[in-house]
Amino acid sequence: MSHHLENLTLKIWRQNGQADAGHFESYRIDSISDEASFLEMLDVLNEKLIGEGLEAISFDHDCREGICGTCSLMIDGQAHGPQRGTATCQLHMRKFKSNDTIVIEPWRATAFPILKDLMVDRAPLDRIVEAGGFITAATGGAPDANIIPIPKPVADAAMDAAECIGCGACVAACPNGAANLFTGRKGEPPQPAAAGPGRTLEPRRGDGGDDGRVLRFVHQPRRVRGSLPEEHQPRLHRLDAQGLPPGQGEEPQADQPDLARDPRSSPINRCGAAPRSMRSDWLLQRRDAAE
């Protein structure tokens, strides 16, 4: 039978649109079934907030089966939370215990501007695909699919590459906020590097060189910065004379991430996410305790 978790403290990032600076807010929540998924726990919280006349927390979700790649939360500093190989929607509350404090943030990445609260814009991934993540031939009258036999190991490798659900966790988890894993899945042929059936197995040009698509991929995410008017740029990236975001000059509260030291705000290192070594101590301690 199911058990219930009591006295959970949720520290959730609230940000009303791109023009808002955003802040963490703490919520306490009780009697959450351990059979509930993480997102169902947020549903319960949202129902409670609406009941109190407050605005619900915005977060992206859709299939809740781990296949669509829509859900996107940093949970205790980890993309999709503590369970390996598991999307947020498949994470269940049995992985947590009563009295836990859980920190929930949106994807951290320069390329993904925050739309509201925990919801980010991942259109840059679409642009990467538009730049060449497809079979380039016009397939009008397609030949019989069995005309070219594909050895099973090649087909399996293609399938491995094709399994990427495009959620953007790799970007959020990367200290540099880079989409290398995503572009790798969409652009580079897996072994053996031969023409094959997978959409990622686009044959290379005869000279053995790349057809340039990977370079086109790489140049996509940068466009996002220019595509937003200055006033809509996430505030975290706008710095005052000391190189600190406005309002962050004072001492951060002890139990909150040190936004001023977040490398996202560094003028030199425009990383998407804080490397482990630079994350606030409270977070590391919490995670070490969990491990």
Next chain:
Amino acid sequence: MHRLFYDTIKGGDFRAREGNVHRLAQVSLNIIDQMVAQGVPFAREYGGLLDTRSFGGSQLQRTFYARGQTGQQLLLGAYQQLARQIGLGTVKLWNRVELVDVVTVDGHCAGIVTRDLVTGEVRSHAAHATVMCTGGYGNAFFLSTNAMNCNVTAAWRAHRKGAYFANPCYTQIHPTCIPQADDTQSKLTLMSESLRNDGRVWVPVNAGDERPAAQIPEAERDYYLERLYPSFGNLAPRDISSRAAKRAVDSGRGVGPLKNGVNLDFADAIGRLGQDVVKERYGNLFDMYERITGENPYDEPMRIYPASHYTMGGLWVDYELMTTVPGLYAAGEANFSDHGANRLGASALMQGLADGYFVLPYTIGNYLAPMLNKPIPGTDHPEFQAAEQAARQRFQGFLDIRGTRSPDYFHRELGKIIWDYCGMERTEQGLQKALSELPALYDEFKKDLRVTGDGAGVNQTLEKAGRVEDFFELGMLMCRDALERNESCGGHFRAEYQDEEGEAQRDDEHFAHVAAWEFTGDPMHAVRHKEELEFETIHLAKRSYK
């Protein structure tokens, strides 16, 4: 091809339009070629040729697959080809934008009105022709295997503007889903039907048997599908398997903590093939099951129970997939055309791809050709302006109610009524009860809804309110349609119409037709039209899987 044609007609319990199904079977041959050419990594045998497997409702091994995620791979393949066109500038994609109305001018579809889900902006789009590929309405039940954002709004808004809605009572309840675990559950998860290839479905012979599955001896297990349907066994079609599971659970023989599931047991398959082979075939599904339930299906049987999965009903379309509104087309699950009263495994993908790749490109031109060089109404036309105004008022109206209950609360209650009375088994009495409870709950919705926040930015509560309102109206139409159809066929099972063995009893004399509903301002007073079904090549026969 004939076999597929025949199986689909029979699987749909002789309630699909024969011509459409024949065309579907014809073009199905091209789909796999096309998708392979577009890069979908279908499974291959060691010889390098495409592999196939059998699937629910079929005795043939003819379904191509890509691990346990064929649908997803087809979607990604199609999406990436769409992305190519976007990159080439031939298609413009509007992300995070929702249809909120359909606009007609002089009886023709002139375009749509949308609401931007990020800014709240309401905007019009004028077009020569409009195609809806907006999916089904399975989320009317609240708990379903559909994604959370699936909704009926686009189809329903088209219905309100004159498109007939056909066979809304034909809903498919899929047999292999993970049973509900508690009251806060937001959705049900489908375990791929392919599991039934190697899993055996059973419940204890005795009601109230509390022993763990492993301790129940063979003699005290009831492999009810194999017993009742020896020729199809565990691969019996979805509607039949689902009802059999419901009966097993209703008789008190359900398994699991809430006694709300049946066993899907892989012990035999693991013994016969070895754990490695089972893992290769279903590894990702087993992992998913373990993540959701915390149980290991290699050691103990999976628990499954039916859940709403697909809706065969939808916008009425002609052979060219045009609705009753000229210029407005519906494709895929959004239309009603190919599955009759029940759908077979893999054929939603087949139909969606067939409609999009092989039907619409050839039929839509017939409508467009005479419009060459003729102007169409622009978005400044008064009809567009009026529709935009109405949409803004509608969403502001939700915000202004300032009641006490959230949209989710109403959705959950609404879904429960529909599930209880218009789910796997329907009765006249139950449907009448639903038809008195639904309008009452809808009135409460209009008086007591609470939407927090405002309409100027992202507001998921507000989006939900609009969708739930449309589910209310649809729910009433579903129940009315189920009440009018005095027979049992496919997914529509009326308890009054069954034979002595509990099998569905069709009434071909009175109900071999499509019911297409016309909106008249209130779904409780929608008008029912009939399209008679004629079968030229396949003879009406009792659908038996014994």
